[in-house]
Amino acid sequence: MKKRALITGITGQDGSYLAEFLLEQGYEVIGMIRRSSTVNFERIKHIQDRITLAPGDLMDEVSLIGLLREYRPTEVYNLAAQSFVQTSFSQPVFTGEVTGLGVTRLLDAIRIVDPEIRFYQASSSEMFGKVVEVPQRETTPFYPRSPYGVAKVYGHWITVNYRESYNLFACSGILFNHESPRRGLEFVTRKITHGVAQIKLGLANELRLGNLEAQRDWGYARDYVKAMWLMLQQDQPDDYVIATGQTHSVRRFCEIAFGHVGLDYRDYVVQDERFYRPAEVDLLVGDASKAREKLGWQPETSFEELVQMMVEADLKLLKQEHRL
Numbered sequence: 001m002k003k004r005a006l007i008t009g010i011t012g013q014d015g016s017y018l019a020e021f022l023l024e025q026g027y028e029v030i031g032m033i034r035r036s037s038t039v040n041f042e043r044i045k046h047i048q049d050r051i052t053l054a055p056g057d058l059m060d061e062v063s064l065i066g067l068l069r070e071y072r073p074t075e076v077y078n079l080a081a082q083s084f085v086q087t088s089f090s091q092p093v094f095t096g097e098v099t100g101l102g103v104t105r106l107l108d109a110i111r112i113v114d115p116e117i118r119f120y121q122a123s124s125s126e127m128f129g130k131v132v133e134v135p136q137r138e139t140t141p142f143y144p145r146s147p148y149g150v151a152k153v154y155g156h157w158i159t160v161n162y163r164e165s166y167n168l169f170a171c172s173g174i175l176f177n178h179e180s181p182r183r184g185l186e187f188v189t190r191k192i193t194h195g196v197a198q199i200k201l202g203l204a205n206e207l208r209l210g211n212l213e214a215q216r217d218w219g220y221a222r223d224y225v226k227a228m229w230l231m232l233q234q235d236q237p238d239d240y241v242i243a244t245g246q247t248h249s250v251r252r253f254c255e256i257a258f259g260h261v262g263l264d265y266r267d268y269v270v271q272d273e274r275f276y277r278p279a280e281v282d283l284l285v286g287d288a289s290k291a292r293e294k295l296g297w298q299p300e301t302s303f304e305e306l307v308q309m310m311v312e313a314d315l316k317l318l319k320q321e322h323r324l
């Protein structure tokens with residue numbers, strides 16, 4: 001029988017890569033989309049005729065129950081969230097509703113409609129926040145530093161709780177930052193590569209950023225969605241850290257991205273208080289040995305390759321947009 005997966009957050013970065021990957025595996029893919037006044041299918045328009053899009057919202061449990069009843073998926077990937085850390089400081093309650101309580105709504109819908117469904121929760125390295133151990137692994141205690149991080153800790157533990165209380169096949173992937181040319185423009189990597197491309201093409205003359213010393217373990221989103229799928233193919237549900245094991249500063253990201261087009265970032269980057277956060281996550285670096293040993297997963301794209309790929313993609317995009 002053809003496997004059927006429901007993806008929440010299919011219009012987002014990871015949702016689009018996961019949908020492509022599952023189609024390649026022969027899945028029937030259902031993508032949950034929320035109502036908006038304009039269409040936002042840029043990331044999935046190339047596969048739109050091969051997937052089914054169905055309306056629903058993590059804020060509305062009835063819509064989730066209805067979706068599960070109608071499509072009867074065998075696997076559910078919960079990628080939907082208010083995922084931008086900065087916004088979580090200005091909209092903490094909303095972030096808690098979607099990114100935190102939204103997970104309970106979906107788990108409850110699964111429990112009610114079909115407890116055999118296998119469930120993936122998009123947990124985050126932001127849960128480690130002010131890290132108490134380096135590198136961070138599955139057993140590292142959480143110390144979130146933003147309303148987003150706090151909401152993800154809630155989502156993580158409610159996933160564990162439903163696994164232990166109701167015997168659901170519920171897994172939590174603790175993914176470290178992963179990027180791509182499809183990354184939202186507000187996240188620092190894409191903001192930099194898009195800014196570099198604008199400057200190189202004469203469309204801008206500076207790039208305003210916040211804290212350049214923050215360090216992140218950055219991987220490639222396409223590599224990471226495979227790990228989500230692998231977690232749901234195991235005999236037992238479990239939680240896994242997914243990371244590259246290497247960390248780099250925002251400053252270093254700038255250096256490589258500007259360097260790729262023959263520019264020196266120090267001539268263009270301006271530090272701006274507006275992009276600093278009330279509480280910062282200074283250093284993240286993950287230990288993915290459990291995923292390597294149990295899932296056979298490992299990253300396939302280096303940091304330098306990722307940065308260059310993103311700069312090249314933004315140059316191409318802007319040249320098309322501006323007919324250059």
Ligand code: NAP
Binds near residue numbers: 010057078080123174
């Ligand atoms: P993203 O690009 O911001 O996508 C978020 C998705 O969630 C979008 O499709 C968005 O729909 C949808 N969404 C937001 N609120 C919703 C709601 N109330 N109901 C239904 N859908 C809603 O995020 P991403 O980078 O792909 O990340 C995917 C997931 O992994 C998120 O849960 C994120 O928190 C988590 N995560 C990401 C990273 C990373 O580095 N990328 C690392 C760890 C964990 P619209 O398009 O309509 O806005």
Ligand code: F7E
Binds near residue numbers: 085176191216
């Ligand atoms: O910030 C610093 C900023 O917004 C990275 C989400 O996918 O990954 C992401 O969260 C760092 C921070 O990602 C700017 O202060 C400096 O230290 O790209 P970001 P994030 O906060 O790490 C985790 C794993 C998730 O789960 C989240 O959903 O860069 N930084 N200057 C800046 N950041 C932004 N956005 N903009 C700046 O101008």
